[in-house]
Every structure is written in structure tokens, then in C-alpha cells.
Amino acid sequence: MSHRAPSIAPSTTSSRTLRRHHRGSRSHTGGSTYRPQNEFPNFAQTGDVEIVIAAEGQERRYILHRLILSQCSGFFEASTSEEWSRQNGAGLGRIGEDGADDLPVHTGSSRVSSAQKAGDGRIRWRYELDWQDDEDIPMLVRKPLQPPSLFGSSSSHSPQPPPPPPSKPTSFLRNMTHNFSNTTVQTASSYHPQLPSHSSTQPVTTADSETLQDYDNLLRIFYNHPPTLHPSNIAEAYIQCKTLLQLADMYDALPIIGPRIDHHLLQFQGRLWKQIAKYPPSYLKLGYLARSKVIFAEALVHVVGSWPSGRGQLVRGGVAPQVLEVVEDKVDELAERRMLVEARLFRITLTTTKGDRVTPQNAYVDWLALSLFRSWLIDNIGGVPTIIPSSANSGSGNQTPSAANSSSSTLYRKMGQAGSAYLAHDECKKFLRLSRPEDHGRETLKRFERKLDEIKAMAREAVRPLMKHNLELDAGGGGLGYLTCTKVEEEDYPWD
Known part of the structure; x- marks a missing residue:
């Protein structure tokens, strides 16, 4: 069995050595708490952008990547560009270890100053949060890199503030x-x-x-x-x-x-x-x-x-x-739709068995039912519409009635319901007695209400376009007091 010892011992020793080496390589940060050295927010090994955000004695420091920042933000793409640096006189970390030479910093460079390094990373851009103007939202501004001192520590920032970074007005x-x-x-x-x-x-x-x-x-x-x-x-x-x-x-x-x-x-x-x-x-x-x-x-x-x-x-x-x-266009569209519906409501009529429009001469009771509906409609809708839009002349926002009238919305919903939501039995009976007191028998009342039901059915169909509920809110639009029939098309979204 002695011939096995040489083959086992080296293997065991090698694996133990590798495990000890692996454990030892994970504790470069010091202390008892292990902190990853190349993960968000501190990419110390690969990061090239330092961002310092301080407020009320608190400070957060990030070592991130110019590539990712510029892909996500137009601000970082512009302010880290060479063109911006040339225009604003900002160097891209061209300070050597001795603070005198002009060595560009890049991945392959073997000479990187302590001011350019955070851990093992190579910092080429540095930003700090600017709190100078209390009225403005604090904005990141680019700062020059700190030159190293004789003892290797960073000196204070340059007293000359850099130009404001390219950004949108606040x-x-x-x-x-x-x-x-x-x-x-x-x-x-x-x-x-x-x-x-x-x-x-x-x-x-x-x-x-x-x-x-x-x-x-x-x-x-x-x-x-x-x-x-x-x-x-x-x-x-x-x-x-x-x-x-x-x-x-x-x-x-x-x-x-x-x-x-x-x-x-x-x-x-x-x-x-x-x-x-x-x-x-x-x-x-x-x-x-x-x-x-x-x-x-x-x-x-x-x-x-x-x-x-x-x-x-x-x-x-x-x-x-x-x-x-977009809002104003949709308001005009809704107003036009309302006006079309109202015009259709006022055009509702009844005909005789021969196809003639009812008149006091050929169908008096039917004409009374139609008269009652139109009178009620005028009282509740605010008058007969005087302008009827056409396909050739649409979108006249200054000619259409208001698109946000809660009373009209309630009116449309009443007409959109079946049954006695409006002009109920008692109203019909009272009206018929006032208009024809000598003939208010049961059969006349039944005919009157039957004809009024026909008119209500036509009105319900006329207001159907306004009764659509284009909301995710599960309320049916009934408790909102305004119309919810606006339809948002793909071309209505105002962004690219």
C-alpha cells in the first residue's frame, strides 16, 4: 500500500493550499465585514467614473462605468465626451504617478496616479452634487481630478469651479x-x-x-x-x-x-x-x-x-x-361627438303605418308623446343645437358646446338606460291630462306610454357612442359626473 502515499499526499496538499489561497484572496478590504470590490455601487476594479453625493453629513460614493452611464443618460454621454472636455478645458485624468508627466489613463496603462485610483479602478471622471442654488434641484457637476500630494494622499479640489455641465433647464x-x-x-x-x-x-x-x-x-x-x-x-x-x-x-x-x-x-x-x-x-x-x-x-x-x-x-x-x-384635440373630438348625438336626438320622430311623419292631424297621441320628449330634451340639454358638424367641417372647437358639462353627462346616462329613468308613468299621466283633459282614459295612456317607449329606445341608440367606458377604473363612469368615452389611439401618445 505504500505505493499509494505519493499519489494521495500531493493531491490533498494541493487542494488544501488552493482552498487557503482562495480564502485569503477574499479579505483585501480589511475588517470583519466582507464587501464586494467590483459590484454596484463600487466597481473598484473596473470603474472609471466617481460620483459623490453628499447631503446633511451623509455621503454616498459610487465608482461606476462611463460606458453604462453614457448609454443610459444623455447627460453623461455629453459630459464625458472628449469634445466637451476640450471645450471646457477639463483633462481626462492625465496625471502621472509623480504628478508631472502627461500620461493618458487607459486600461493598458501601467502608471496610474493615486488621485486617479479608487481601490484598483482607474478614475477618469469625477462628479459631485452641487447645492449652491437653494432654489434649483441639486445637479451633478463635473469636477477636476485631484492631483496627488507628496505623501500619496489627495489634495483639496481645485478652487476654480468647472463650467456647468450640459443639461436641461430646471x-x-x-x-x-x-x-x-x-x-x-x-x-x-x-x-x-x-x-x-x-x-x-x-x-x-x-x-x-x-x-x-x-x-x-x-x-x-x-x-x-x-x-x-x-x-x-x-x-x-x-x-x-x-x-x-x-x-x-x-x-x-x-x-x-x-x-x-x-x-x-x-x-x-x-x-x-x-x-x-x-x-x-x-x-x-x-x-x-x-x-x-x-x-x-x-x-x-x-x-x-x-x-x-x-x-x-x-x-x-x-x-x-x-x-x-393632445388634450385639446380630444376635447374638440368629444364636443363634436356630443353635438352629433344631440342633433340625432332632435331628429327622432315617429311615423304612421303608412310611413308618414306623425302630426296632430294623423296621430295626435303619438305627436303628443314626441312633443313631450322634445320639450324635456330642450329643457335638460340646454337648447336645440344650432351647428351640426359634418365630415368636411369638423373639429371646430370654438363652435361646439362644452365637452365637460356634468348635467349633460347625467342626461345622456339617463337616456342610455331602459325603463323609467326619465319621463316615468306619473309624468306621462300628468302631461296627458293637461294636454287633453277630455280624453285621458286608460287606453289612451297606454298608447301614449307605448309610443314614448319607442322614442326612448331610439334615444338610447343615439347616445350609445357616449356611453362607452374607456377606463380601467371599475366604476362604469356613473359616479364620475362626466363622460368617459374618449378613446386613446396609438397616434395620440405624444412621445417618440
Whole structure:
């Protein structure tokens, strides 16, 4: 058996050596807590962009990749470009180990300064959050890299501030912030991601702390990590999603952030539809920024149906002109549809067995039934329409009646129902006695009501286009007080 010893011992020794070497290679960070060295948010081995976000004594530091950031954000794509660097006099980390030579930093370089390194990574771009203007949303600005000191430590930042990075104006976003805050339900506390979502003792966080979380969510989504958004409180989730979309708009990253927001909010289902019904202008803007067809369409139906009640809020909130254009087009379409329906209602008539239109001479009782319906229609609809649009002359928004008249909406719903929703038995009986007191027998009343039922059936068919319910909200439109028949087509979404 001795011949087996040489073959077993080396194998055992080798495997143990490999295991010890593997265990030893995992503890370069020091301390008792193991921290991955090349994972989000600290890609110390491969990252080339440093982002520092500090507020109220808190600081979050990220070592990320220019390639991913520029693919997700137009801001990073522009501000890390060589053209932008040349125009603004910003070097791309051209500082050698001795602080004197002009060695470009790249993957194959063997000489990298301590100022350019974070762990084993090679930093070529550095950004910090700028809090100089209290009225503006804090924005990342590019900073020059820190030259190393004689002892290898980083010196202070250059006192000369860099030029402002290329970004969109923030005045529009500030207006949106105020408008969104004024139109959403106010909550007593903010969601804290370190506490369970069901905790009833969640601490109130400041706006600056929330900014840290907003930026963290932005960068997490860039790396395909789920954002920290409230999973059960839709009011809190809405506020978080709104501010996250504002950041995405600032950094030209809406196509990346929008789908995440859409996915998170749609999980609320029924509660989401109810919130949209309460705050349709706010959700219309959110749906537009998130590129959410479902949220945008749901809010648009509410806004158009209740128009012009939401116009002021949309205008004050600085809604995109193309969104307002879609709303106004849909308002005109709905007004035109209402006018067509009303014209059809006033054209309702009865005929005799010979096909002649009823008159007091050939069918007096039938004519009375038609007269009662038309009189009721004029009293409730506000008069006979004087302009009947045609296919050749449509969309005349200044000629059509208001598309947001709650009393008219109630009227249409009454006519859309069968039975005695309007002009019931007692009204018929009273009218017939007043109009023909010498003949108000049972047979006359039955004929009168039978003819009125025929008229109601024609009216029900005439208003059918207005009775469509194009909402996800399971309310049938009955309790909303306005029409919900607006149909949102693919070409109505105001984004590319």
C-alpha cells in the first residue's frame, strides 16, 4: 500500500493550499465585514467614473462605468465626451504617478496616479452634487481630478469651479415639483428603505436625505437593479416616482427610468385607477414622463371628460405643449361627438303605418308623446343645437358646446338606460291630462306610454357612442359626473 502515499499526499496538499489561497484572496478590504470590490455601487476594479453625493453629513460614493452611464443618460454621454472636455478645458485624468508627466489613463496603462485610483479602478471622471442654488434641484457637476500630494494622499479640489455641465433647464422641473406636491395627498411620513415597508414608526426624512435616495434609485436602475420605492403606499410611491422621473428628465434618461416607474405603479392596479381619478392632471404628466401608455391613457380620459377643470393645473404645472395639444384635440373630438348625438336626438320622430311623419292631424297621441320628449330634451340639454358638424367641417372647437358639462353627462346616462329613468308613468299621466283633459282614459295612456317607449329606445341608440367606458377604473363612469368615452389611439401618445 505504500505505493499509494505519493499519489494521495500531493493531491490533498494541493487542494488544501488552493482552498487557503482562495480564502485569503477574499479579505483585501480589511475588517470583519466582507464587501464586494467590483459590484454596484463600487466597481473598484473596473470603474472609471466617481460620483459623490453628499447631503446633511451623509455621503454616498459610487465608482461606476462611463460606458453604462453614457448609454443610459444623455447627460453623461455629453459630459464625458472628449469634445466637451476640450471645450471646457477639463483633462481626462492625465496625471502621472509623480504628478508631472502627461500620461493618458487607459486600461493598458501601467502608471496610474493615486488621485486617479479608487481601490484598483482607474478614475477618469469625477462628479459631485452641487447645492449652491437653494432654489434649483441639486445637479451633478463635473469636477477636476485631484492631483496627488507628496505623501500619496489627495489634495483639496481645485478652487476654480468647472463650467456647468450640459443639461436641461430646471425651471420647468421646479414648477412641476410644486404642482405635483400641491395636487397629491400629503403624507405625514416618508418611506425609509432601511425599515420594513409595513412599519408604523417610519422616521420623517428631510428633502436632502430624500435626494440621496432619489439619486441612488437613478443609478441603481442604470445598473438594472430594482429601485427602492414604497411597495404598498401608493401615495408615497407616487411622490418617489415623480421625483425620480424629474431626475431622469434632468439627465436625459427617461427611456431608461420610465419603464421601471411604469412597472412599479401598475402593480397597484385598482388603487392606482382610483388615484388617477382623484388627480388626473398629475398622473397625466407622470404618465407622459414615464412613457406609460396605460397611465397616460387613463388620466387623459379623465382630463378630457372633466375639461376644462384641469386646464389651469396643467398650464401652471408647465406641462409639455404636445401634451396640452393632445388634450385639446380630444376635447374638440368629444364636443363634436356630443353635438352629433344631440342633433340625432332632435331628429327622432315617429311615423304612421303608412310611413308618414306623425302630426296632430294623423296621430295626435303619438305627436303628443314626441312633443313631450322634445320639450324635456330642450329643457335638460340646454337648447336645440344650432351647428351640426359634418365630415368636411369638423373639429371646430370654438363652435361646439362644452365637452365637460356634468348635467349633460347625467342626461345622456339617463337616456342610455331602459325603463323609467326619465319621463316615468306619473309624468306621462300628468302631461296627458293637461294636454287633453277630455280624453285621458286608460287606453289612451297606454298608447301614449307605448309610443314614448319607442322614442326612448331610439334615444338610447343615439347616445350609445357616449356611453362607452374607456377606463380601467371599475366604476362604469356613473359616479364620475362626466363622460368617459374618449378613446386613446396609438397616434395620440405624444412621445417618440
